[in-house]
Amino acid sequence: MRVVIVEDNVLLAEGLRLLLTTAGHEVVARVDNADAFVAAVDEHRPDVSIVDVRLPPSFRDEGIHAALRVRRAHPGQKVLVLSQYVEETYAGELLSDGRPGVGYLLKDRVARVEEFLDALDRVASGGTALDPEVVAQLLTRRHDPLAALTAREREVLDLMAQGYTNGEIAGKLVVTERAVHKHVGNIFAKLDLPPSDSGHRRVLAVLAYLG
Incomplete structure (x- = not known):
């Protein structure tokens, strides 16, 4: 490049x-x-x-x-x-x-x-x-709205906000991609975000909510 x-x-x-x-x-x-x-x-x-x-x-x-x-x-x-x-x-x-x-x-x-x-x-x-440090500060600053997330969903949200795809998240957490997809759906539902699962747009949605 x-x-x-x-x-x-x-x-x-x-x-x-x-x-x-x-x-x-x-x-x-x-x-x-x-x-x-x-x-x-x-x-x-x-x-x-x-x-x-x-x-x-x-x-x-x-x-x-x-x-x-x-x-x-x-x-x-x-x-x-x-x-x-x-x-x-x-x-x-x-x-x-x-x-x-x-x-x-x-x-x-x-x-x-x-x-x-x-x-x-x-x-x-x-x-x-x-x-990850930027993501961590955003998560900390808006702690209350995230109270409904499970520990695993927080891990997935952290990696989502860093820009990783579902497949990459699955590899990092050693779970199936199907499991990650389910976690992503739960995160959007709990945070009342649009159910978009498309790369950059989903990261922007999460960051808009957190910050």
Whole structure:
């Protein structure tokens, strides 16, 4: 896959480049600010961009706003955002456009190479990848509405919100896909959500309810 890296930390940017090229991907551009990111996407139309939340000049939320600009200008563009800390507001902004192919991970996740590459693949293919820490904070913040869920249903909801399919959830929990499908149905029923079981839309529905 063709990737644009948007990161002002030279060491992290180079580490990402080496990780991606070793995994067989092509880094078509490596930039360190929002305007250069927008220009790189205009020029290269990558399969996915990896973007730091905090970029020059103010190091606040330039990366998020640049990602939103890119996705408005090029609706098919996929973006995986990296953040040093869990910042729920930024995650919400990124998901609010309703388009598929989006991810939000903590930078620590990059060190878990297989997990990171798996998340990147999901985003590039139009899926969703949310860091488990972000999901955990959303679940904690809206604890009461989840009181009706069983422990297993909470596990399934957690993995759903991270962007995993029913088949992938079944593999992680060592249960049948039919059992996962039943749990998903129960979750939507208990949370009074539309019974959609379609990838990104079901994740957005869950996150909309939780946050």
